Amino acid sequence: MPKIEWEEPYCGEGNNCFRLGTDRKGNGFIAVRGEEDRYLVDSREALQQLIRDIRGLSRKDLGSECGAA
Template sequence: MSSAALKRKAQEVSSYWEAPFCGEGANCFRLGTDAEGNTYIAVTGHEDRPLTDTREVLAKLILDIKAGKADHVL
């Protein structure tokens, strides 16, 4: 999906964004969905540039992060 198309899509799902989730420190993220079953993760304030994929792929990403598999990059 082109960046322009992704930006339009992110604007379309703006009503589906959940409240921000803030971990330790100042990093806050928002989760969103659309009617087609896609899931979005974005840094709060930058919802026009989300990471998007299927719900299953992003759920696995979140579970892997919680399991510590990304600790080496944090």
């Protein structure tokens, strides 16, 4: 497992929290808070864009994706 420097968790509504991290090679990591040993890896820019995309979703979009009314 690479040595990852994790940032403080970002928490959305409810208790959905995730963390971003980087290693010495500049790779970007994202993980659910508390499960940092199970992470996704990509470029830091790609993960930041993923987060911007998630933040841009409206409640309505999230509700329809999850099957909620």
